[in-house]
Amino acid sequence: MKSLEELKAIRDRVKSSVDIREDNSNKIRVVVGMATCGIAAGARPVLAAFTEEVAKRGLHNVTVTQTGCIGICQYEPVVEIFDADGNKTTYVKMTAEKVAKVVTDHLVNGNVVTEYTIGSINMK
Amino acid sequence: MYRSHVLVCGGTGCSSSNSQQIIDSLEAELKEQGLENEVKVVKTGCFGLCALGPIMIVYPEGCFYSEVKPDDVPEIVSEHLLKGRIVKRLLYKETVAEDSDKVKSLNETQFYAKQHRVALRNCGVINPENIDEYIAQDGYQALGKVLTEMTPQQVIDVISASGLRGRGGAGFPTGKKWSFAAANQADQKYVCCNADEGDPGAFMDRSVLEGDPHVVLEAMAIAGYAIGASQGYIYVRAEYPIAVHRLQIAIKQAREYGLLGKDIFGTGFNFDIDLRLGAGAFVCGEETALMTSIEGHRGEPRPRPPFPAVKGLFQKPTILNNVETYANVPRIILNGAEWFASMGTEKSKGTKVFALGGKIKNTGLVEVPMGTTLREIIEEIGGGSPNGKKFKAAQTGGPSGGCIPAEHMDVPIDYDNLIAIGSMMGSGGLIVMDEDTCMVDIAKFFLEFTVDESCGKCTPCRVGTKRLYEMLDKITRGEGTLEDLDKMEQLCYYIKANSLCGLGQTAPNPVLSTLRYFRDEYVAHVVDKKCPAGVCKHLMQVTILTDKCKGCTLCARTCPVGAIEGSVKVPHVVNQAKCIKCGACIEKCKFGAIVKK
Numbered sequence: 001m002k003s004l005e006e007l008k009a010i011r012d013r014v015k016s017s018v019d020i021r022e023d024n025s026n027k028i029r030v031v032v033g034m035a036t037c038g039i040a041a042g043a044r045p046v047l048a049a050f051t052e053e054v055a056k057r058g059l060h061n062v063t064v065t066q067t068g069c070i071g072i073c074q075y076e077p078v079v080e081i082f083d084a085d086g087n088k089t090t091y092v093k094m095t096a097e098k099v100a101k102v103v104t105d106h107l108v109n110g111n112v113v114t115e116y117t118i119g120s121i122n123m124k
Numbered sequence: 125m126y127r128s129h130v131l132v133c134g135g136t137g138c139s140s141s142n143s144q145q146i147i148d149s150l151e152a153e154l155k156e157q158g159l160e161n162e163v164k165v166v167k168t169g170c171f172g173l174c175a176l177g178p179i180m181i182v183y184p185e186g187c188f189y190s191e192v193k194p195d196d197v198p199e200i201v202s203e204h205l206l207k208g209r210i211v212k213r214l215l216y217k218e219t220v221a222e223d224s225d226k227v228k229s230l231n232e233t234q235f236y237a238k239q240h241r242v243a244l245r246n247c248g249v250i251n252p253e254n255i256d257e258y259i260a261q262d263g264y265q266a267l268g269k270v271l272t273e274m275t276p277q278q279v280i281d282v283i284s285a286s287g288l289r290g291r292g293g294a295g296f297p298t299g300k301k302w303s304f305a306a307a308n309q310a311d312q313k314y315v316c317c318n319a320d321e322g323d324p325g326a327f328m329d330r331s332v333l334e335g336d337p338h339v340v341l342e343a344m345a346i347a348g349y350a351i352g353a354s355q356g357y358i359y360v361r362a363e364y365p366i367a368v369h370r371l372q373i374a375i376k377q378a379r380e381y382g383l384l385g386k387d388i389f390g391t392g393f394n395f396d397i398d399l400r401l402g403a404g405a406f407v408c409g410e411e412t413a414l415m416t417s418i419e420g421h422r423g424e425p426r427p428r429p430p431f432p433a434v435k436g437l438f439q440k441p442t443i444l445n446n447v448e449t450y451a452n453v454p455r456i457i458l459n460g461a462e463w464f465a466s467m468g469t470e471k472s473k474g475t476k477v478f479a480l481g482g483k484i485k486n487t488g489l490v491e492v493p494m495g496t497t498l499r500e501i502i503e504e505i506g507g508g509s510p511n512g513k514k515f516k517a518a519q520t521g522g523p524s525g526g527c528i529p530a531e532h533m534d535v536p537i538d539y540d541n542l543i544a545i546g547s548m549m550g551s552g553g554l555i556v557m558d559e560d561t562c563m564v565d566i567a568k569f570f571l572e573f574t575v576d577e578s579c580g581k582c583t584p585c586r587v588g589t590k591r592l593y594e595m596l597d598k599i600t601r602g603e604g605t606l607e608d609l610d611k612m613e614q615l616c617y618y619i620k621a622n623s624l625c626g627l628g629q630t631a632p633n634p635v636l637s638t639l640r641y642f643r644d645e646y647v648a649h650v651v652d653k654k655c656p657a658g659v660c661k662h663l664m665q666v667t668i669l670t671d672k673c674k675g676c677t678l679c680a681r682t683c684p685v686g687a688i689e690g691s692v693k694v695p696h697v698v699n700q701a702k703c704i705k706c707g708a709c710i711e712k713c714k715f716g717a718i719v720k721k
Contacts, residue, residue: 001382002390004268007259014260020129021183021249023229034207047127051162055125063184064127066208 019060026084028062028107030054032094033078035069041076042095049099050079054107062107075118081106090118126164128205131181133248135170135334136327136366137488138177143167145194146178153201163205169335171248173235174488176216181230181248188230190216235486238505240467242475243291243328243451244491247335252370255377258338264383266454267342270349271391279350280306283453285461287473291328292318292409292446293521293550294626295472295539301443304433305351308441313353315344316437316444318414319360319367322406323522324573326553328477329447331489333360333367336451337374341384341397343450346457348395351443356397359414363404371399406523406577410625411436411444413579424581425625446551448477468494472538482519482555485510495536498528502556513558517641521550523570523577524630526637527563546637548630562659563642564649568596570634578627585628588619592635599646600660602653609646613639661705664720670695672717679709679718 001007032038032047043066050064070078075092079102082088089112091102098116105111114120132138132147147167154160171179176190180200187210189200196214203209210227212220218233230236241247250257258264270279284299305313317340321329333340344356360368375397378384386394400418407413408423415437417423436442452474456464465473472494478501481487485507492501498518502508509515517527526547528535535541539549557566571593580586595612598604616632616639623629639646648654655663668679668688673695680688680696687703690696698709698718710718 001264001388004272004389007264007268007389010256010259011262011265014256017125018129018250018257018260020126021131023186025229031208035209036207039207048162051125051127065184066127066206068207068209 016055016058016060020063028084029082030062030064030107031067031080031082032064033068033070033076033080034066037069037073038076038078041073041093043077045096046077046079046094046099049096050103053099053103057103057108059103059107072118075121078118091116092118092121126162127184128163129166129183130163130205131166131168131183131248133169133171133177133179134167134252134366135174135177135247135331136364137170137174138179139366141177142194143178146180146192146197149194149197150201153197154205157201157206159201159205166251167253168250169247169252170244170331170489172239172244172331172489172491173216173486175486185210185227186229187227188216188219189214234507235488235490235505238496238500239491240475240493241491242455242464242467243332243448243477244335244489245455246339247331247489250336252335252337253373255338255374255381255383258336262458263338263454264342266457267345267349267383268389270346270457271389271393276306276350276352279346279457282457282461283350286456286464287461287468287471288449288452288456288464289472289539290446291448291452291476291551293524293548295549298445298449301433301445302347302350304431305353305441305443308434310441312355312438312440313351314437314440314442315347315351315353315356316415316418316442317344317356317358317360317450318409318411318444318446319358319364320402320409320414321361321364321447321551322404322409322577323524323551323553324570325479325481325555326522326551327479328489328552330364330367332447332451332477333364334370337367337370338378339454340371340447340450341374341378343453344397345384345388345395346453347443347445347450349393351441353443354394354396356395357400357418357437358397359400359402359408359418361404362401368399368401375399405579406573407579407625407627410627413625414444415442424579425627427624448552469536469538469541471540476537476549476552478552478554480506480554480556483509483511483513483558483561484556494538497534497536499533501537501554502533506556509556509558513560515556516559516561517557517563519547519555519557519566519634520553521548521630521633522553523573524548524626524633525550525553526633527557527566527641528637529641546633546640548633560657560659562600562655562657563638563645564596564600564655565657565659567634567638568593568600571596571631574627574631578631582622582624582628584619584622585624585631588615588623589628589631591615592619592632596635599649600655601662602649602660604646604650606647606650609639609643609650658720664705665700666698666703666705666707666709666718666720668696668698669717669719672715674715674717676714678712678714682708682712684708 077094079091180189288298289295413425432442675693
């Protein structure tokens with residue numbers, strides 16, 4: 001180690017991989033439905049895509065996690081995004097391809113991708 | 125990138141209850157379910173709540189699973205890690221709110237709420253075998269700051285201003301110790317770390333070494349810069365294999381990164397550290413004996429002065445600090461002396477780690493600000509006695525300390541208060557005793573330890589502790605006299621005043637403090653020939669209650685020495701001459717007809 005900068009570089013690189021262990025209560029939470037119905041409908045690639053995309057962009061204020069069935073199995077894979085105040089946006093019929101847009105628009109810029117949300121589909 | 129981290133405790137407590145097996149099956153199961161790239165398994169140091177081990181924490185949820193068995197692993201993986209359904213039955217009960225399904229954060233539980241972790245801040249948070257994780261927690265930043273921005277004198281000034289005192293027990297101001305060594309000119313100086321933690325029931329230093337070994341290396345390098353030393357030694361007990369192993373890994377990694385070795389951070393400062401393993405002699409925790417042992421000689425103390433700051437290891441100026449003392453140093457450098465001095469009491473700053481043991485629910489490791497009362501530690505954090513029995517005393521400071529009775533439970537704990545009530549801080553072992561503990565027996569237990577561990581170099585300790593032990597033994601046999609009590613007290617003061625080193629000077633403390641607070645128990649042994657707690661075998665008799673005995677002969681068949689006599693359907697009798705008071709018959713009797721009193 002020849003300089004303090006080198007040390008700081010290591011710190012910053014590793015920091016993003018361990019900050020998951022800190023208090024996560026005031027972060028944006030991306031919750032992917034991973035019950036049997038979700039997995040059958042393809043939730044695993046969606047979850048993996050979110051994890052990857054969030055890491056790629058270094059979004060330290062976002063945690064990606066999974067949950068059980070929320071009861072709308074026909075719309076799986078379902079992804080809920082909670083902001084720091086607890087407001088919820090529900091995305092339905094997600095795919096790995098749609099994830100990139102949700103991350104850029106919603107997580108980075110704060111604009112909900114309305115066309116993927118549950119409100120955009122005809123519930124009947 | 126992992127979306128979830130599973131932290132499994134790899135401290136000695138949890139390792140002994142199979143945490144390695146849990147890690148192995150966790151890794152196998154994750155692979156089988158195809159989750160190995162999404163979920164990371166991290167083996168950490170001690171979380172502190174050893175009573176409930178093996179312990180596992182799952183992030184980002186922060187779920188605290190306790191008493192996990194290898195058989196539980198498939199359920200945790202398929203339910204929680206795959207489907208996100210928390211396995212409620214394994215959650216630490218305190219983290220589950222009674223009225224709702226919400227999982228509380230660990231810091232809201234009684235065990236952790238009052239704790240303030242400075243020395244233990246990384247224990248149970250990072251993987252101790254990975255230097256990167258330590259660096260991510262601002263590791264080695266303090267060393268960088270010291271080398272690039274501060275003069276050695278400034279470092280000493282910060283440590284002095286923080287009010288940090290030695291955590292090994294005596295409480296000598298660390299800054300003062302460093303400034304003495306810095307003031308002495310020599311071609312070579314040494315920085316030593318005392319990791320020869322030998323008090324029965326103490327495991328603070330072990331947990332720091334196992335959970336956060338780099339903090340000790342960093343602090344020693346800082347100390348080396350402050351006093352002008354280029355070589356450090358860690359004297360660690362060979363009985364701590366996990367700590368030794370992780371220290372070896374840590375030293376290797378630090379050398380590879382150039383954080384130990386030549387020209388650290390390009391500043392021209394050289395510092396390296398080597399390990400020396402202790403062979404298990406308690407006296408080697410004493411500073412001069414420790415250094416003699418590092419030199420390769422028999423571990424025996426020598427008279428002071430000259431103090432180690434003048435002539436220490438290899439006759440060179442040396443500082444020796446305890447593991448926990450070092451663990452505080454990098455934080456003080458980074459956060460400033462005022463931050464550290466804002467915690468604690470007027471003369472004892474910062475926090476102290478205690479190893480809770482004995483008759484207490486939450487056996488484990490706790491770190492609290494100085495000035496916390498014994499009641500808070502034992503009743504609130506420790507959860508009190510496990511079977512609802514009445515608290516009798518707490519023993520601090522191990523064989524050098526004393527017993528604190530219930531009447532002093534509200535005294536704020538710091539170095540000076542503990543000495544005022546006849547005990548001492550010691551390294552931080554805290555053994556809780558309830559009404560089933562005999563105080564004479566406890567004093568005898570500690571004396572037996574010091575008799576064994578006395579190195580024999582000076583007579584007051586070698587012969588004095590032995591005589592003291594014999595008198596205690598006589599009392600527990602019911603053969604003591606009231607005169608013995610006075611003689612014992614006199615001998616105690618004699619040993620304290622005349623012994624060569626700290627071992628002998630403090631050895632009588634368990635006797636003196638129990639005599640001071642529990643003289644009535646001694647008197648009961650001497651005058652009434654009774655042991656009020658029912659511990660001392662020689663003062664008890666096993667008897668069969670004739671009205672309850674059905675004459676089933678089971679006890680007679682159980683007795684290993686054939687001391688129970690009688691025939692079928694006739695109440696049996698214990699032959700007191702033969703009885704060894706083992707209690708086997710009491711356990712076997714179905715009618716509760718046999719009593720020991």
